[in-house]
Amino acid sequence: MPKVSSQWLQSVLGKLYHGRAMTRSAIVRATSLNPASVSHALQFLLNRGVIFKMGTLRSTGGRRRDLLRLNAEVGFFVAVDLEGTRLRFALTNLVGDIRYRWAEDLDFGQPLKVDRIVNGISTVLGNLDSSERPRVLAVGLSYPGFIDGAGRITAINQGWHRMPLLAQLRKAVDLPVFLQQAGRNCILAERWLGVAKNSNNCIYLILGSGVGIGGFVDGKLLDGSNRMAGEFGHITIDPDAKDRCNCGKRGCLEAIVSSPNIVRQYLAKMDSPGNGAASCSVAEVFAAARRRDSAAMEVLDRVCKCLGLALSHVAMLLNPELLVLGGDIAYGEDVFLPRLKEQVRRHIPAGFPHSFEIKLSSLGLDIGLKGAASFAFLNSLRDPALLGRICTPPFSGMHVTEMKLPARTRTKAAAKPASPAVTRD
Amino acid sequence: MPKVSSQWLQSVLGKLYHGRAMTRSAIVRATSLNPASVSHALQFLLNRGVIFKMGTLRSTGGRRRDLLRLNAEVGFFVAVDLEGTRLRFALTNLVGDIRYRWAEDLDFGQPLKVDRIVNGISTVLGNLDSSERPRVLAVGLSYPGFIDGAGRITAINQGWHRMPLLAQLRKAVDLPVFLQQAGRNCILAERWLGVAKNSNNCIYLILGSGVGIGGFVDGKLLDGSNRMAGEFGHITIDPDAKDRCNCGKRGCLEAIVSSPNIVRQYLAKMDSPGNGAASCSVAEVFAAARRRDSAAMEVLDRVCKCLGLALSHVAMLLNPELLVLGGDIAYGEDVFLPRLKEQVRRHIPAGFPHSFEIKLSSLGLDIGLKGAASFAFLNSLRDPALLGRICTPPFSGMHVTEMKLPARTRTKAAAKPASPAVTRD
Numbered sequence: 001m002p003k004v005s006s007q008w009l010q011s012v013l014g015k016l017y018h019g020r021a022m023t024r025s026a027i028v029r030a031t032s033l034n035p036a037s038v039s040h041a042l043q044f045l046l047n048r049g050v051i052f053k054m055g056t057l058r059s060t061g062g063r064r065r066d067l068l069r070l071n072a073e074v075g076f077f078v079a080v081d082l083e084g085t086r087l088r089f090a091l092t093n094l095v096g097d098i099r100y101r102w103a104e105d106l107d108f109g110q111p112l113k114v115d116r117i118v119n120g121i122s123t124v125l126g127n128l129d130s131s132e133r134p135r136v137l138a139v140g141l142s143y144p145g146f147i148d149g150a151g152r153i154t155a156i157n158q159g160w161h162r163m164p165l166l167a168q169l170r171k172a173v174d175l176p177v178f179l180q181q182a183g184r185n186c187i188l189a190e191r192w193l194g195v196a197k198n199s200n201n202c203i204y205l206i207l208g209s210g211v212g213i214g215g216f217v218d219g220k221l222l223d224g225s226n227r228m229a230g231e232f233g234h235i236t237i238d239p240d241a242k243d244r245c246n247c248g249k250r251g252c253l254e255a256i257v258s259s260p261n262i263v264r265q266y267l268a269k270m271d272s273p274g275n276g277a278a279s280c281s282v283a284e285v286f287a288a289a290r291r292r293d294s295a296a297m298e299v300l301d302r303v304c305k306c307l308g309l310a311l312s313h314v315a316m317l318l319n320p321e322l323l324v325l326g327g328d329i330a331y332g333e334d335v336f337l338p339r340l341k342e343q344v345r346r347h348i349p350a351g352f353p354h355s356f357e358i359k360l361s362s363l364g365l366d367i368g369l370k371g372a373a374s375f376a377f378l379n380s381l382r383d384p385a386l387l388g389r390i391c392t393p394p395f396s397g398m399h400v401t402e403m404k405l406p407a408r409t410r411t412k413a414a415a416k417p418a419s420p421a422v423t424r425d
Numbered sequence: 426m427p428k429v430s431s432q433w434l435q436s437v438l439g440k441l442y443h444g445r446a447m448t449r450s451a452i453v454r455a456t457s458l459n460p461a462s463v464s465h466a467l468q469f470l471l472n473r474g475v476i477f478k479m480g481t482l483r484s485t486g487g488r489r490r491d492l493l494r495l496n497a498e499v500g501f502f503v504a505v506d507l508e509g510t511r512l513r514f515a516l517t518n519l520v521g522d523i524r525y526r527w528a529e530d531l532d533f534g535q536p537l538k539v540d541r542i543v544n545g546i547s548t549v550l551g552n553l554d555s556s557e558r559p560r561v562l563a564v565g566l567s568y569p570g571f572i573d574g575a576g577r578i579t580a581i582n583q584g585w586h587r588m589p590l591l592a593q594l595r596k597a598v599d600l601p602v603f604l605q606q607a608g609r610n611c612i613l614a615e616r617w618l619g620v621a622k623n624s625n626n627c628i629y630l631i632l633g634s635g636v637g638i639g640g641f642v643d644g645k646l647l648d649g650s651n652r653m654a655g656e657f658g659h660i661t662i663d664p665d666a667k668d669r670c671n672c673g674k675r676g677c678l679e680a681i682v683s684s685p686n687i688v689r690q691y692l693a694k695m696d697s698p699g700n701g702a703a704s705c706s707v708a709e710v711f712a713a714a715r716r717r718d719s720a721a722m723e724v725l726d727r728v729c730k731c732l733g734l735a736l737s738h739v740a741m742l743l744n745p746e747l748l749v750l751g752g753d754i755a756y757g758e759d760v761f762l763p764r765l766k767e768q769v770r771r772h773i774p775a776g777f778p779h780s781f782e783i784k785l786s787s788l789g790l791d792i793g794l795k796g797a798a799s800f801a802f803l804n805s806l807r808d809p810a811l812l813g814r815i816c817t818p819p820f821s822g823m824h825v826t827e828m829k830l831p832a833r834t835r836t837k838a839a840a841k842p843a844s845p846a847v848t849r850d
Binding site: 146148154161199200201213217218220221222223224225226227228229230231232234235236239245247248249252305309310312313314316317318319320321346347348349350351352353354356 | 571573579586624625626638642643645646647648649650651652653654655656657659660661664670672673674677730734735737738739741742743744745746771772773774775776777778779781
């Protein structure tokens with residue numbers, strides 16, 4: 001058997017991750033590799049238990065084609081999500097399914113300590129038994145804000161200014177660490193695992209304690225000249241507004257539409273600004289609007305006006321086909337989304353085909369963790385040592401049995417146990 | 426000699442177009458092809474006179490490396506530019522150098538007739554003698570507005586609504602026709618031939634009778650889901666403004682910062698709105714501002730305020746490193762640019778590295794024509810028939826002599842005539 005190039009493996013594993021279950025010919029089409037290379041790579045991966053045959057498709061001509069799938073238990077990732085109001089950790093398998101997770105509250109107004117992140121990672125690892133520990137490949141981490149060339153992060157809401165996160169984690173954690181900015185992380189998760197799976201021009205908008213964008217533009221993750229694209233929370237959306245942003249400017253989008261600022265405006269209208277955000281959540285503002293409370297409706301009108309205007313700029317500039325909304329918006333889809341759509345529409349000229357679909361994220365609060373795991377997987381494929389480990393799982397040489405397929409797929413299912421259980425020969 | 430793949434030729438010719446003069450090893454690096462493939466492709470192209478050796482570089486180690494260059498006379502393009510206040514035509518050589526050109530006035534307020542475009546193309550072709558005519562490969566055309574899947578163009582300022590331009594040109598012109606939207610066309614020209622040559626994240630802003638953007642994002646031409654990205658003239662930049670745009674909305678960026686609208690606002694302040702745009706040009710408004718005329722300065726202040734705000738949104742969203750301004754701004758760089766830069770700066774938060782360089786286009790009014798020719802060349806490489814014609818020039822088999830290099834490059838120039846003249850063996 002000829003040598004299997006790591007480029008073939010990378011390419012085949014990447015497509016199988018995205019496609020989940022694929023035939024050999026679908027993989028050939030997706031990778032643009034030559035069919036012989038794909039066959040060699042697939043045989044290599046099958047021999048080592050990295051992929052398995054999950055059944056057989058029978059085409060109209062009667063030809064049988066094996067349906068192949070990644071063995072999700074080949075490796076694990078530790079996923080960490082720093083975006084939002086809580087600190088989240090999880091152990092995921094190779095394809096981003098969460099095995100266990102937990103979240104800790106963040107102390108707002110206090111800078112986040114790296115020790116807490118390191119402890120969280122250690123706790124995840126401590127939960128594994130000695131046979132599982134070697135299967136952990138890397139840590140994926142989603143951070144808000146932006147990073148410089150030296151891996152130092154500036155994140156206003158976390159109280160970080162050029163925090164050398166990467167260096168500190170590398171010192172404290174005995175695993176490769178991959179950092180991804182939260183907006184990019186979320187759109188990556190939506191593209192790999194969520195509602196944006198088939199979209200080449202899509203935008204993910206985080207609406208939570210912060211506001212940011214991650215985008216796929218013409219099939220490529222939006223990065224920018226120093227990887228700072230998507231800092232959309234800090235566009236000046238209303239130059240005359242008095243709302244002061246944490247960044248120091250006035251009239252930023254985030255200063256008007258982030259969850260704490262929705263609450264702030266609502267409390268101000270209720271004449272109780274002194275109570276602060278802790279006394280009310282954004283879900284309560286949505287609930288008040290649902291009751292047709294005039295203060296809540298006025299606040300949401302202003303929020304949707306500003307956000308709709310901002311999103312119409314994205315539409316005219318980038319012409320996406322899909323916008324995915326994530327974060328606290330989930331609590332108020334009914335009162336928020338129709339208002340927002342109306343405001344976006346107002347600013348797109350009649351006859352211009354710049355409208356886009358707006359969907360809520362299907363990944364909910366797990367999106368940061370799932371994105372971090374996806375990102376770690378993608379980067380592991382590009383790292384020769386990690387690719388080698390993926391292709392040499394601890395149970396390498398074992399045999400993975402075929403599994404029964406749901407009846408609706410046109411397959412001839414193998415008469416073997418239903419779960420993709422790993423069994424010895 | 427092994428078969429030369431058209432993918433190798435495409436790749437090598439593309440890189441030579443961009444790099445202008447390159448060594449074999451630089452081409453290998455740039456194409457990521459294997460060195461043997463590059464050598465075969467180069468020998469094939471040298472044999473046919475499509476490229477030539479323009480001299481020899483001597484490296485510090487004393488090794489000689491041939492410097493290779495595209496033979497620009499291998500083929501011609503007809504370039505057409507519909508953007509702006511005049512209709513422009515040119516004949517260019519393979520690398521976009523203009524051999525001859527002319528421009529016709531457009532009748533504003535009247536829909537542009539396709540016959541005028543067809544006649545222009547015929548006149549360009551009629552100017553060639555019978556030995557040159559076969560070398561014309563294709564027509565490249567730059568259009569304002571946007572196109573649908575059937576090649577129908579909607580361009581407000583040209584009075585076109587779903588005008589089937591591609592179909593009409595294909596019927597009337599006996600050459601392949603490649604249409605490119607003006608914004609994309611301009612950034613392409615700046616990337617291939619102008620000031621954005623080394624930039625992977627750059628924006629071209631047209632400021633003229635219309636306003637639009639063409640962008641390179643992470644090294645890729647910005648397209649969008651239905652190829653309508655960059656319609657930046659129609660973002661609502663001031664929701665409270667009364668300025669009505671040709672698109673029907675109020676407060677569009679174009680309704681405030683396009684040349685006719687700069688003139689309109691100036692005349693309104695001078696109490697002579699009835700005179701219309703014809704009585705004054707944007708250059709005169711710039712000249713008045715230079716004399717510190719208060720009406721002109723007020724107008725430019727408003728224009729820069731709106732444009733600066735809009736560009737800061739582009740900065741936060743796309744994080745480009747370079748913005749190239751083209752069009753009528755050339756008449757007022759001194760009075761316009763400092764004001765504009767100040768306004769962009771205001772809206773970028775302190776400490777955020779989202780600033781970008783702003784340069785004026787170096788290609789001036791030829792940018793549309795040069796872009797159209799570049800676009801036609803790029804597309805010709807992807808078209809098997811046209812690639813075949815580029816690789817089989819009428820003088821195929823002739824020998825192209827080496828040329829003397831300017832003294833400042835460290836080369837050993839060949840002792841042959843100075844110009845890249847085509848001579849027989």
